[in-house]
Amino acid sequence: MKRVLTLVLLVTGLFVSGQSVVHTEKDSIKFDTKEIFYGYMEPGEDGKREFSFTNYSSHPIMVMNVSVTCGCTVPSWTRNPILPGEKGSIVVEYDTKRLGGFYKKIKVKFFQVEGSYPLVIRGAVVEDKSKYIPLQR
DSSP: OOOHHHHHHHHHHHHHHOOOOOOOOOOEEEEEEEEEEEEEOOOSOOEEEEEEEEEOOOOBOEEEEEEEEEHHHHHEESSSOOOOTTEEEEEEETTSSOEEEEEEEEEEETTBBSEEEEEEEEEOOSSOOGOOOOOOO
């Protein structure tokens, strides 16, 4: 009897808590751009760039996690809830002490939103960028 009561309370609690959850449609969050092109950079140049997004849903959203493919890219993001119609941002900083080309994938996950949002940064760090023809997007 005690097990049955516990099971009934558990199922009831899950049902009630599940109804209060608001899910956001993935297309209600729009990024201004999903790829940032750095071009040629010299070692030590500022590797910080910002991805902005807007909340087009009818309720607040919040970034849960931002993951990157390696330690050469450090993300930071808006930690407070973003109200409907407001903007938030994901800031990534690439380590420009590393010579060579780069193509880094970033995944943004929001609370109560299915899936993740893929972002990309790309470019090249060279000793002397004046020796290179500007890269095309």
